[in-house]
Amino acid sequence: MPETLDLSGDVVALTAAICDIPSVSGDETTLADAIETALARSAQLEVLRDGDAIVARTHLGRSRRVVIAGHIDTVPVTANLPTSFRDAGTESEALWGRGTVDMKGGVAVALHLAATLAAPRWDVTWVFYDHEEVEAELNGLGRLARLHPEWLHGDLAILGEPTNGGIEGGCNGTLRADISTTGRAAHSARSWRGSNAIHAAAPILDRLAHYTAAEVEVDGLVYREGLNAVGISGGIAGNVIPDRCTVSVNYRFAPSATPEQAAAHVREVFEGFDVEVSDSAPGARPGLDALLVQEFVAAVTSVTGGVAGPKYGWTDVARFAELGIPAVNFGPGNPELAHADDEHCPTGQIRSCAAALRGWLTDDAGPDAGTPGIEE
């Protein structure tokens, strides 16, 4: 008998209710069951399920389909459940507890609108998925993209990750490479017979220390890059001149560059050294030059007061970009409080995000009245 969720009532109460069903990655079934059961009560929705991922979609014959997605898992609970309200009834009222920011506020907004928007302006595919906070290969959205790509089709994807009610578009790409030096081993008592590979790595660290990361404008957003050592190793024993030293670097590059261009840049920075790229993933352009996206951004930020900016981390937005679907993050909560012990979300943001999304999905002109200039 799954827990009963009231999707049609207050969206803040719904947020608290789904936070109070713990769903640490790998343990999402109870919450997934409750979501599936609650969504099945809405006649306008077709409800699908794969593992602990639930997909609910309208079939209203609209000219556009929007995918609105959120993960239902959280990082481990640290004595911050059940949820509690602070400053209740004031302007700074907030809901405290695990998941309030990342990202059950966004999930509650989506569940609430899925149940209460009987005839949205666009067809909507609501996606609630598992295993986002763990290894990429377990990610529920990735699994849906592999096993049921047709469930994710759409013209625009909105991920409800916390953005303080603003829009975060696209994401940087990421590349890892090992920069190595070689030397000649020798006993450290007669070091002049060897050649020290760690000493030879001095210019690598110098170049990193003096590297100035670029800021790159893509589709109107400025992406800040970064090139950093994330590891260094060398040395065999306390009395041996090391014959190898490896510096592992991570390059976060703007979505206007391909992984190949990023690799070429890293090779250029470390010219003269052995550079081996170990893995890379492309970024995602914010897609804010697409008219549908521009219109969405204008509609929701005018309600929430949020601003449009870049997303730095590699997020599930890139999974939609790989499917050719422009995607942005939009949700309540301060992303810097994600995973924090003092995770909490202003209840006003949850309400304003719900109102903004409802406004865009219903539109003054009525369902599917069309917006001038939406043609791509």
Added chain:
Amino acid sequence: MPETLDLSGDVVALTAAICDIPSVSGDETTLADAIETALARSAQLEVLRDGDAIVARTHLGRSRRVVIAGHIDTVPVTANLPTSFRDAGTESEALWGRGTVDMKGGVAVALHLAATLAAPRWDVTWVFYDHEEVEAELNGLGRLARLHPEWLHGDLAILGEPTNGGIEGGCNGTLRADISTTGRAAHSARSWRGSNAIHAAAPILDRLAHYTAAEVEVDGLVYREGLNAVGISGGIAGNVIPDRCTVSVNYRFAPSATPEQAAAHVREVFEGFDVEVSDSAPGARPGLDALLVQEFVAAVTSVTGGVAGPKYGWTDVARFAELGIPAVNFGPGNPELAHADDEHCPTGQIRSCAAALRGWLTDDAGPDAGTPGIEE
């Protein structure tokens, strides 16, 4: 029934015989038994044993006692036993096989003289010990110094380690220290929120790369120092800005400096960084300014044609230095062939080292005739 060794015959044949009794560290008992049995046949020797270390000494009432020591273990055999002769009968005749250089040539010279010098000029303590090629705490000479320090008393110690028939005196000291940087961890997608401890280590490697090691004259020998990174580590994960980086350095310093002075030098080189000294051992002065040593050096090098120079590695010479006994290395074989698969020793060197040591220990003037100016 131990193997039978003929100590009084040809010293080269004796070298081959003891090489052909394998005695890799930890497996010295067969050879130790053979040595003990053979030495017990000499009436002038008191034979003592601790584990696989054998000590044999004269009690002739001489005014000086000389300690002549060698380890009987070897590094592992690599299909280089039994021994064989190459270029037999020519000037370049050599004995090939494990232990011929390090250091059964020197051990054979000592065993041969122990058995055949019935009335040496000085009282002699002959020491044959185990476990030199492994961890320092297992070292048989160290064990004797702890358990039976009186067995090692003397006015001069000669270690029969390979020196090509020359004299290697004293040894450098050694000090290990960790030089660390700290930073501030952050997600590498937002690296500007952190502070990269690996980048901060760039000046440490720069200083090492540009460091000029000193050459220091001590008691007439020039010691070459060295300051080297022997390890480096830093980094937590591929997406985290590292908050700590540690460079482990090894400083080999001339025996004229104390470990405290060496530590002060390292702190000065890495001023501005966190320096933690993890261990250190003092060097040993060559003691070549002591008259007894000078006379020994002159006597043996005039026979072998070898030269006097410094020892760079930390050797068991330092154990005698700690007991207040001047000590030098003197033995047949090229030290660069120690531990090598093609380890081999010119038989002429074995004979000339035996002749040189015999000459010094018998002296034209007769036993204990005294040498002008030996008073210290």
